[in-house]
Amino acid sequence: MATSARPTPTASTPVDFGPNVHIFDPSMPMAQIMSTIAPIFHSQDTSQFGPGRHAYLFKPGSYNLNVDVGYYMTVHGLGHSPDDVTVTGSVQSLATSTQGLALNSFWRGVENLSVVPTTNGDISGWAVSQATFLRRVHVIRGQLFLFDWRYPSDRNYSSGGFIADSLVDNQIVSGSQQQFLTRNTTLTNWIGGVWNMVFVGDDQAPSESWPDQPFTVIPKTPCIREKPYLIFENDYAVRVPSLKRESQGTSWSNMPDSVTTIPINxxxxxxxxxxxxxxxxxxxxxxxxxxxxxxxxxxxxxxxxxxxxxxxxxxxxxxxxxxxxxxxxxxxxxxxxxxxxxxxxxxxxxxxxxxxxxxxxxxxxxxxxxxxxxxxxxxxxxxxxxxxxxxxxxxxxxxxxxxxxxxxxxxxxxxxxxxxxxxxxxxxxxxxxxxxxxxxxxxxxxxxxxxxxxxxxxxxxxxxxIPYDPPDQASWQQPTGNKGYASYKVGDQVSSHAAKGLGIYCNFDNQVELDNAIETPTGPGIQLNHMVTQWLNGKPFSAINHIINGTGDRVYDNGRNLNAKSSI
The missing domain is CATH 2.160.20.10 (Single-stranded right-handed beta-helix, Pectin lyase-like)
Known part of the structure; x- marks a missing residue:
């Protein structure tokens, strides 16, 4: 194990983050900032698999801007608290270029700032799917919508996101958002849910009523330390929050978590x-x-x-x-x-x-x-x-x-x-x-x-x-004879495991079946709660036969009747 000491800090020199980190100061004309960020968003908005990568760093202060966030873009406030950087206008991810469809809105994030939404009826839009995040974000007075409400309901789908350590003053409307996790966030009022919405350590989470409502509520977060974040105060530094157990609510709005500050040098x-x-x-x-x-x-x-x-x-x-x-x-x-x-x-x-x-x-x-x-x-x-x-x-x-x-x-x-x-x-x-x-x-x-x-x-x-593209059943079958491979496999030797809020879905290109979405050993130490399977689309007669270990109803399309969802 390496035990040598960290380098001794030396006198600071100007920090060079390279050409794709864009640093903004509240003394800059807002039009100048917009002239920088608008072309970047235009280049990244539809560049799902392109090479472009960009980060915005906002020094403490107030801004009047509309900040659109596209592929491979992250936005960072540089204050000690999210309220040290306030953007009046918008910081958002919408689905304009896809007319509301946000199923592929991946790889983007916003952290450590406040936004006062003044566009679209004071709505802050975050229509996203996987590999996205809002962290240490304060939505002041306005609403947060997790789908692009400006488009018809048969078009405005979004599918899976993450919010942590945040505060939304008014309400969160999930709309068509299919699954979502919020953690250590003050929600104020959460509206909506489709398949699998999980709330861990949140203030004002909705009441759990599975499966009538697809909500899983864990009152306190068992063990977490929040993500390290950049700050600027005379010079750059990174703050690393401390470990905490059985926590609820944000790390910064009441009694801030203790942190270790690491100088940029x-x-x-x-x-x-x-x-x-x-x-x-x-x-x-x-x-x-x-x-x-x-x-x-x-x-x-x-x-x-x-x-x-x-x-x-x-x-x-x-x-x-x-x-x-x-x-x-x-x-x-x-x-x-x-x-x-x-x-x-x-x-x-x-x-x-x-x-x-x-x-x-x-x-x-x-x-x-x-x-x-x-x-x-x-x-x-x-x-x-x-x-x-x-x-x-x-x-x-x-x-x-x-x-x-x-x-x-x-x-x-x-x-x-x-x-x-x-x-x-x-x-x-x-x-x-x-x-x-x-x-x-x-x-x-x-x-x-x-x-x-x-x-x-x-x-x-x-x-x-689970995979769309198994060409046939023989290509996707366990040595035991089980059809397909479970999404979630707990080893036979495991005696203690807990999981809550699991959603497993199929969209097979070919006529194949999965026997079990989840496979686990049994015993008092194995606890899985709130599981759902969904047949999304695909080849008729494809199916997930059970949710877990041979139990839970089949989801399939037999060419006539669609059994699309099963929950236990």
């Missing part, structure tokens, strides 16, 4: 155009923290995280691509690492894993200072051809996963998607003990989507579409 600021795996590893091995500025980083070998308490902060959905079949990142079995805001993209040479936390022999207890993964996405295919056996493997104990989307692409650029093209067996494999996940989205892998082999696991809100 303890960070290595990497740039995709010039940095390599060697230059980044040199900094990490010497004890620097890491900021990955916006861009796509092609890596000849793994990034190696060996020091405890290392903070790795991605801006603008910075993307790591392993070119030679290694993992993109390997984290040692150490305390307190934070990895935030990164896309892990499978490379052209098949990797065994894309991210590993701890080694196969990891046994240390990290309960006092766990490693935490925030706003991470893993992608196999879609943008470029890629392959892996497994995306994320968690070997360390006590790891926290907070908003994770792991995706074998079902659509993308030409030549990047197909049963024999973007091959990947599993999305997530958990070997560690007492790992907890808030907002886990895993989709389209060719074997089990999630394999959980460690005891003491907890999952709050799980969303999964």
């Amino acid at each position: 303890q960070f290595y600021i990497a740039k995709a155009g010039t940095d390599t795996a060697d230059s980044i590893n040199n900094a990490l091995h010497h004890g620097h923290h890491l900021i990955l500025t916006p861009g796509v980083y092609h890596l000849s070998r793994s990034l190696e995280v060996k020091h405890p308490n290392t903070v790795i902060l991605g801006l603008g959905m910075a993307t790591l691509v392993p070119d030679n079949g290694t993992p993109a990142m390997a984290i040692d079995d150490v305390d307190g690492v934070s990895v935030c805001g990164i896309i892990f993209d499978a490379g052209p040479v098949r990797s065994s894993q894309l991210l590993t936390v701890g080694g196969v022999d990891s046994t240390a207890d990290h309960s006092a200072n766990p490693t935490a993964l925030f706003d991470l996405s893993c992608r196999v295919g879609g943008a470029t051809p890629g392959s892996t056996i497994n995306c994320f493997t968690i070997n360390s104990n006590n790891v926290i996963l907070d908003n994770i989307w792991i995706w074998r692409a079902d659509h993308g650029n030409s030549g990047t998607v197909g049963w024999t093209v973007n091959t990947a067996e599993n999305g997530l494999t958990v070997q560690g003990q007492n790992v907890v996940a808030y907002g886990l989205f895993v989709e389209h892998f060719q074997n089990f989507q999630t394999v959980w082999n460690g005891n003491g696991g907890q999952v709050y809100m799980y969303q999964s579409e």
